[in-house]
Amino acid sequence: MxxxxxxxxxxDVVDVVLREGAGPLVFAARRWPGEALGSLVAGAVFGTPAYVVMALAFMPGPGPLWAAVGIAAVLGLLVNTLVIVYGAFRDVTRLRFSPAAAPDTLTVVRSARTDRPRxxxxxxxxxxxxxxxxxxxxxxxxxxxxxxxxxxxxxxxxxxxxxxxxxxxxxxxxxxxxxxxxxxxxxxxxxxxxxxxxxxxxxxxxxxxxxxxxx
Structure with a gap:
């Protein structure tokens, strides 16, 4: 664990390892199932104003309304997936201090790159x-x-x-x-x-x- x-x-350095092992895509894939249902529901709920307008203005019947709900839910899932992947690449995995004996420099190590030392x-x-x-x-x-x-x-x-x-x-x-x-x-x-x-x-x-x- x-x-x-x-x-x-x-x-020459001291690393505080916050996350290790899995790469960003694997980390995102592990996180995704726990948020998939919530993002589907959120997408469907946020589309409520559009459903109301469709029902009042066009009276299209239940078929198009359900199609709109499905499209909104899928869009919500897509947006949440992109946010998870972006976050997995940007998340800080290590704080690197140097020199080891008396540090005066901090380097932030992320999944996709290492920031400049400061x-x-x-x-x-x-x-x-x-x-x-x-x-x-x-x-x-x-x-x-x-x-x-x-x-x-x-x-x-x-x-x-x-x-x-x-x-x-x-x-x-x-x-x-x-x-x-x-x-x-x-x-x-x-x-x-x-x-x-x-x-x-x-x-x-x-x-x-x-x-x-x-x-």
């Missing part, structure tokens, strides 16, 4: 956002977990967030490791943990929870 890891095998002085903050939705049934495992790594630059730009493996990433250990790596450069590294309780299905509203932060 994949875990975020720190690779110190190269004497001075760590250009980085204002790195933070890990760990969001947990607890089950409303006491004792059950969390209903969902989302972990995102952000790199904020001093010019206000933000490196595209990299989604981390939610059930296998020890965010506390990752936070401490990043602090150790970046301590010589004085880059701020934060861990933000957000927790809320899932609402019972019969309530239909978000439940309360607590939010905590580290670093």
């Amino acid at each position: 994949h875990r975020v890891r720190v690779d110190r095998s190269h004497p 001075p760590l002085a250009d980085v204002r903050q790195i933070w890990i956002e760990h969001s947990v939705v607890e089950s409303y049934v006491r004792g059950r495992k969390p209903a969902s977990v989302k972990i995102t790594l952000y790199v904020l630059l001093r010019n206000g730009h933000r490196v595209r967030p990299a989604a981390l493996p939610p059930w296998t990433t020890d965010t506390t250990a990752l936070h401490q490791e990043l602090e150790r790596i970046l301590a010589p450069a004085g880059v701020q590294v934060d861990l933000v943990v957000q927790r809320r309780v899932q609402s019972p299905p019969w309530l239909g509203v978000s439940g309360g929870g607590s939010t905590g932060g580290g670093a």
Whole structure:
């Protein structure tokens, strides 16, 4: 099972490996089935204004209306597929710091290319956002977990967030490791943990929870 890891095998650099193994197309293919149904439904729903106009203005009967629903659903699936593939090629897979002993340079490695190296002085903050939705049934495992790594630059730009493996990433250990790596450069590294309780299905509203932060 994949875990975020720190690779110190190269004497000149330290790599924080966020995703490895599968290439971008394989990664997109693994993600696609989980979103296919939702994108079909979303495409069909977003076409509702067109269906209303067709029904009121042309009264074409059910056949053309169902055809329009199908076309809108397929378009929604196509758009979502393109977004998934584009994201898979743009997603950050590694943060590379050099030199290894006292880093002063950050290189963002993506699935399709490697960004130009930038001075760590250009980085204002790195933070890990760990969001947990607890089950409303006491004792059950969390209903969902989302972990995102952000790199904020001093010019206000933000490196595209990299989604981390939610059930296998020890965010506390990752936070401490990043602090150790970046301590010589004085880059701020934060861990933000957000927790809320899932609402019972019969309530239909978000439940309360607590939010905590580290670093």
